[in-house]
Amino acid sequence: MIIKDIKVGKITVPLKKPFLIGNKPYNFSKEVILKIITDNGEIGFGSAAPAPRVTGETEDSIVGAIKHIAEHIKGMDISCLECITKTIDECIRGNNSAKAAFDMALYDLAAKRSNIPLYKLLGGYNSDILTDMTIQYDTVENMVSAAYEAVNDGYSNIKIKLGKNPENDLERVKLLRKAIRKGIKVRVDGNQGWSPKEAVKIIRKIEELDLDIEFVEQPVKAWDIEGLKFVKENVDTLILADESVFATPEAFKIIQNRACDLINIKLMKSGGIHNAMKIYNMADTMGIKCMMGCMLESKVGITAAASFAAAKSNMIISDLDTMLYFSEDPIVGGATIEGNRIILSDEPGLGITDIIGWEEISI
Missing domain, CATH: 3.30.390.10 (Enolase-like, N-terminal domain)
Structure with missing residues (x-):
């Protein structure tokens, strides 16, 4: 070819x-x-x-x-x-x-x-994955309503966007965790909105209140590797690096400094699958679990990301819900979604035809 x-x-x-x-x-x-x-x-x-x-x-x-x-x-x-x-x-x-x-x-x-389908070319560990549902930052009432809707739609993993107002973020977590029944995993995205000391204070309070948060994503500024490490070393909750891990050089520094427990890999940040694989292999070697994330992408990018996520055993979490935000789907073929499951096509490649x-x- x-x-x-x-x-x-x-x-x-x-x-x-x-x-x-x-x-x-x-x-x-x-x-x-x-x-x-x-x-x-x-x-x-x-x-x-x-x-x-x-x-x-x-x-x-x-x-x-x-x-x-x-x-x-x-x-x-x-x-x-x-x-x-x-x-x-x-x-x-x-x-x-x-x-x-x-x-x-x-x-x-x-x-x-x-x-063969892309997920098999990349490793073939699974043919489908679970995705969480992200609750965008909004009024508490709207966020609770959106969380209820996601749980009723079958989502067992909910991610809450925070970070715009550190003073009331803890209260939001308390109210949302109270609204979401036990057994539903809740993840918190600090969205670079906290200082390292604020992050430790908020996360420790979450732990004291036993709010059962699975992990906290990017609590501090992307460039603040020392701050990220400070948070990781001073709380029990798992800390995930997102914006701090852009491509392979940033991933190497984060992993070298043991600054996080989890890494969020996005194809738009890394430059595609071949660089995502380098990040994944570094993390896997050092015992760091990975999450597959995305931007506001259509089914083309989501199918590629889901193919990579499904192919790898250390890719344990996925945040690939954006194609659910579209009121119509212009992509013919590719992955399908049933509830919170993204199911990959067995057609060759991405399975997209038009x-x-x-x-x-x-x-």
């Missing part, structure tokens, strides 16, 4: 209700969708979700990076995946979401070349 052509386009998908990023509500999700076309007519699909506040990438910057990368890899042979991913990593600095789009499409093609409403962008 030789890379003959690369096409890029976008989809705009309405959301069931506004999604808050920072303090700004979004009613639509805009995503860049990539198609790599080979000399035998096979198509590999990949996607990039613009997230300026996290990855620093906008739709325009992603398209520009894709154009630049495409010029370097056209004509290369899919059979040497390492050759292509190395070229992509070296031809442009950063731009990890754009790189992830290429990476997904390449792995999609590699699995199709072997005529993108409805895909608008091509000239590059």
Whole structure:
């Protein structure tokens, strides 16, 4: 399989209700969708979700990076995946979401070349995974209502977004934990909103009140590795690093410093599956469990992330609920969801055959 052509386009998908990023509500999700076309007519699909506040990438910057990368890899042979991913990593600095789009499409093609689903190519440990449901920061009443709804829909793992007001975050945890019946696992995302001392104070109080929190995600600023380690060493609750682990260099520093108990891997942060695998292997070697996370992504990115998560035995937690936020699904094929289970297709690759409403962008 030789890379003959690369096409890029976008989809705009309405959301069931506004999604808050920072303090700004979004009613639509805009995503860049990539198609790599080979000399035998096979198509590999990949996607990039613009997230300026996290990855620093906008739709325009992603398209520009894709154009630049495409010029370097056209004509290369899919059979040497390492050759292509190395070229992509070296031809442009950063731009990890754009790189992830290429990476997904390449792995999609590699699995199709072997005529097996991607999750089997990556390890095949499971063919389905459980995802949690994230409760966005809102009024306490709305958060409790959303938690009730998620539990009634069959979710056994709930993640609560906090961090905007440390002074009342503990009260929110108390009220939400009280509203969610025993047996439902509750996770707390500090969202970089606490100082190290605030985090220790809040988490210790959670422990004293026996609120049964599974773990706390990213309690301090992403850059504050010492602060993250301080929190981890001064509480009993497990601490998960998210924004602190962007790609492989950050993952190495976090693991080297034993600054967390768990690591959240996201394809948009790491630059795709091949770099996610490096992070996973470092964590696995050092006995650190992993969670698979995502941005506001359609079923293209979620299927790729779920394929990786299902393939690996040390990927014990998944936070891949964003495709449930869409009021319609433009992706034909790919993973399906039943309650809180994401079930992977046994079709070759990602199992995606078409993108409805895909608008091509000239590059």
